[in-house]
Amino acid sequence: MVKLSVKDLSVRGKRVFMRVDFNVPMEERDGQMVINDDTRIRETLPTLELLIERGAKIILAAHLGRPKGKREPSMSLRPVAIKLADMLGRPVAFADDCIGEKVEKTAGALKDGDVLILENVRYYNEEEANEPIFAEKLAKVAELYVNDAFGAAHRAHASTEGVARIVAKRGGQCAAGLLMERELKFLGDELENPSRPFVVILGGAKVSDKIKVIDRLLEKADTILIGGAMAYTFKLAHGVKVGKSLVEPDHKQTALDAEAKAKKLGVNFQLPTDTVVATPVDTGKLNKKGKPVYDLTNVRTVKGDIPDDAEGFSIGEETAKRYAEIIRGAKTILWNGPMGMFEDARFAGATNSVAQAVADATQKNGAKSIIGGGDSVKAIHMAKLGDKVTFMSTGGGASLEFLEGKELPGVAALRDK
Numbered sequence: 001m002v003k004l005s006v007k008d009l010s011v012r013g014k015r016v017f018m019r020v021d022f023n024v025p026m027e028e029r030d031g032q033m034v035i036n037d038d039t040r041i042r043e044t045l046p047t048l049e050l051l052i053e054r055g056a057k058i059i060l061a062a063h064l065g066r067p068k069g070k071r072e073p074s075m076s077l078r079p080v081a082i083k084l085a086d087m088l089g090r091p092v093a094f095a096d097d098c099i100g101e102k103v104e105k106t107a108g109a110l111k112d113g114d115v116l117i118l119e120n121v122r123y124y125n126e127e128e129a130n131e132p133i134f135a136e137k138l139a140k141v142a143e144l145y146v147n148d149a150f151g152a153a154h155r156a157h158a159s160t161e162g163v164a165r166i167v168a169k170r171g172g173q174c175a176a177g178l179l180m181e182r183e184l185k186f187l188g189d190e191l192e193n194p195s196r197p198f199v200v201i202l203g204g205a206k207v208s209d210k211i212k213v214i215d216r217l218l219e220k221a222d223t224i225l226i227g228g229a230m231a232y233t234f235k236l237a238h239g240v241k242v243g244k245s246l247v248e249p250d251h252k253q254t255a256l257d258a259e260a261k262a263k264k265l266g267v268n269f270q271l272p273t274d275t276v277v278a279t280p281v282d283t284g285k286l287n288k289k290g291k292p293v294y295d296l297t298n299v300r301t302v303k304g305d306i307p308d309d310a311e312g313f314s315i316g317e318e319t320a321k322r323y324a325e326i327i328r329g330a331k332t333i334l335w336n337g338p339m340g341m342f343e344d345a346r347f348a349g350a351t352n353s354v355a356q357a358v359a360d361a362t363q364k365n366g367a368k369s370i371i372g373g374g375d376s377v378k379a380i381h382m383a384k385l386g387d388k389v390t391f392m393s394t395g396g397g398a399s400l401e402f403l404e405g406k407e408l409p410g411v412a413a414l415r416d417k
């Protein structure tokens with residue numbers, strides 16, 4: 001269903017309550033919270049610039065981290081407001097709360113084109129509970145509602161869902177922002193009717209996390225390439241030894257069923273034939289979370305059985321080469337989940353090869369490449385290929401749920417065109 005677009009609204013002089021996903025990674029440096037990756041902020045600039053140009057009074061609502069109803073200072077959105085002002089090249093007002101008289105007064109004083117950002121909505125438990133009275137309080141300042149927070153659209157929270165329902169009930173319009181529209185286009189429409197061959201690359205730790213996506217994409221893809229730790233459950237299901245690798249023995253049948261479905265539908269379903277493994281050695285130390293720290297020694301590539309003392313950390317070079325060749329011939333590519341533990345250079349080779357092949361297909365074969373959020377986006381950035389792919393999702397959990405075919409509550413609450 002096509003949703004009403006922010007472009008369709010007449011916003012001049014109106015207070016637009018806009019939900020954004022400014023849940024950006026931060027780090028404390030010299031007692032200050034510093035933003036490590038501002039992608040999610042940057043990606044909302046087109047919507048903000050459009051609204052500013054059209055003379056809206058913009059009130060931004062967002063969450064940061066999981067403060068669980070407490071005013072956790074390290075999760076304040078103040079540094080985000082400063083960053084946003086810098087990126088927009090104009091002042092951004094900050095309210096140190098998201099509801100209440102002070103917020104209403106500040107919002108009431110906004111002039112056309114002004115931007116105000118509210119403090120973390122998750123400082124209240126009522127946000128995640130989608131508590132109606134809290135949603136009413138948030139909605140007090142809203143005449144129109146825009147959702148550009150694709151990354152949080154899988155949450156039925158007060159600011160992502162409740163406020164939209166209230167604004168709509170009052171006869172106010174609720175529309176998708178430009179980022180939201182792009183996300184729905186690339187993760188939705190483009191994969192519904194893909195140019196072929198359509199190659200899906202799926203990695204990550206667990207089969208159970210990805211099985212719904214596999215199941216749905218089996219209906220659409222020509223080829224599915226499996227990597228990451230979830231490949232070990234497939235191995236186990238085929239009676240191959242997996243050593244100390246991460247596996248889900250309860251999901252052996254899930255894996256076999258996926259393969260059987262692929263066969264029935266004529267999907268080329270590929271599994272790794274070699275694995276980069278290491279032997280973990282207990283250092284006797286504990287990490288910050290109290291978990292034992294292991295040294296990963298004797299890194300090598302094996303075929304078939306993984307030795308008893310070893311643990312798998314990536315698909316091997318031979319598999320990466322085979323996958324890369326298939327990817328280079330694709331016209332549509334969806335990539336979700338890395339091929340191994342790419343954060344460690346010893347296990348990054350295959351993920352980098354796959355990233356390079358995705359970039360090559362896009363640049364040389366005219367393929368549309370869609371990176372389905374989270375770790376695969378990190379991997380593309382690490383390979384410095386961010387500008388060589390067609391689209392990178394800003395969603396993590398939201399992308400996964402959307403790819404599973406679920407209706408996201410934050411999207412459902414917007415008006416159909």
Ligand code: 3PG
Binds near residue numbers: 397
């Ligand atoms: C995310 O980063 O995944 C979104 O901002 C949603 O955050 P959440 O997982 O804490 O709900």
Ligand code: MG
Binds near residue numbers: 396397
């Ligand atoms: Mg999440």
